[in-house]
Amino acid sequence: MVAVSCIEVTNLSKSFDDGPVLSGVDLTVDEGEVLAVMGPNGVGKSVLFTCLAGSTHPSGGDVTVFGADPTDRSDTTSFLLQDALCSERLTGRENVRYFERLHPAFTDDWQRYADRLGLDALDKRVEDYSGGMTRKLELTIALAIDVPLYLLDEPTAALDLSTIQVVHQLLREKRDAGRTIVLSSHQPMDADLADRIAFVADGRVVATGTPETLFDDVPTVVETRLSNADALSELALADEVYPADGAVRAFLPDADGETAPAGVASSLPSAVSLVDRPTYTDLFTYYTRVVPTTAHDP
Numbered sequence: 001m002v003a004v005s006c007i008e009v010t011n012l013s014k015s016f017d018d019g020p021v022l023s024g025v026d027l028t029v030d031e032g033e034v035l036a037v038m039g040p041n042g043v044g045k046s047v048l049f050t051c052l053a054g055s056t057h058p059s060g061g062d063v064t065v066f067g068a069d070p071t072d073r074s075d076t077t078s079f080l081l082q083d084a085l086c087s088e089r090l091t092g093r094e095n096v097r098y099f100e101r102l103h104p105a106f107t108d109d110w111q112r113y114a115d116r117l118g119l120d121a122l123d124k125r126v127e128d129y130s131g132g133m134t135r136k137l138e139l140t141i142a143l144a145i146d147v148p149l150y151l152l153d154e155p156t157a158a159l160d161l162s163t164i165q166v167v168h169q170l171l172r173e174k175r176d177a178g179r180t181i182v183l184s185s186h187q188p189m190d191a192d193l194a195d196r197i198a199f200v201a202d203g204r205v206v207a208t209g210t211p212e213t214l215f216d217d218v219p220t221v222v223e224t225r226l227s228n229a230d231a232l233s234e235l236a237l238a239d240e241v242y243p244a245d246g247a248v249r250a251f252l253p254d255a256d257g258e259t260a261p262a263g264v265a266s267s268l269p270s271a272v273s274l275v276d277r278p279t280y281t282d283l284f285t286y287y288t289r290v291v292p293t294t295a296h297d298p
């Protein structure tokens with residue numbers, strides 16, 4: 001089946017008074033996929049989402065959503081952005097009623113979403129909600145709007161692990177119904193939901209791919225005890241030595257950038273061992289700290 005794109009971002013840049021945040025972002029999102037945008041704190045993920053939502057005007061480049069300028073796309077797009085969706089002075093139910101009146105695509109499904117997410121304090125003011133309760137209300141509202149595209153900036157932040165699983169189930173149901181979902185996250189669990197991940201670093205998208213292909217392109221990982229970190233410094237690709245699971249790790253600079261040369265284990269210093277399979281920490285570190293500093297383009 002030929003993929004049809006619903007978001008096209010070309011050479012997008014965004015600067016504020018204190019300098020550029022995004023520069024040269026290229027990104028395509030296909031209809032019906034779940035794309036997870038991941039990257040370090042402060043790298044510009046939320047700024048990118050507001051450009052996709054049309055609420056921030058880019059300094060340069062092009063963004064189209066379903067072939068048009070993203071401004072005023074309430075007919076196609078539901079947002080959960082970092083600037084609060086809900087009014088703190090209103091109760092949860094009053095916020096729901098507000099969006100019900102405001103948004104032509106708002107559906108009665110909100111009650112089902114509130115139930116599934118375990119949101120049971122609808123008659124309390126939002127200013128008295130916990131962070132997780134507020135996120136559940138925002139998700140209830142964002143998902144109750146029945147549109148082709150959902151832009152969800154950190155939808156699972158502040159949620160407990162069981163609720164994250166419920167959110168994943170709800171988002172899978174949306175995808176199965178043909179909807180497109182773009183979410184940002186710091187949670188490895190959210191990467192499991194994604195059809196593709198886009199890593200943002202250095203103000204641009206440095207890698208995109210399915211979780212499988214991105215994992216396949218991670219070079220060989222080695223580790224040692226913290227007290228022995230110097231032994232890794234001499235081997236490390238791009239001098240990157242990073243903490244992981246109580247040890248320190250590094251990537252080996254392989255000849256072809258993909259697989260460890262045969263017999264590499266026997267040539268390692270005695271306190272350094274090969275890691276069988278990279279974890280999400282390795283994946284994240286590779287794409288956000290090593291790839292931007294090397295010519296290697298996965």
Ligand SMILES: Nc1ncnc2c1ncn2[C@@H]1O[C@H](COP(=O)(O)OP(=O)(O)OP(=O)(O)O)[C@@H](O)[C@H]1O
Pocket residue numbers: 016017021039040041042043044045046047048
């Ligand atoms: N309106 C604004 N005016 C000036 N600077 C801004 C504005 N909005 C964002 N920034 C800056 O842009 C940079 C990127 O912020 P952004 O919130 O997009 O990061 P992020 O990748 O979403 O971070 P996190 O993972 O911590 O949520 C930060 O340095 C932030 O201070």
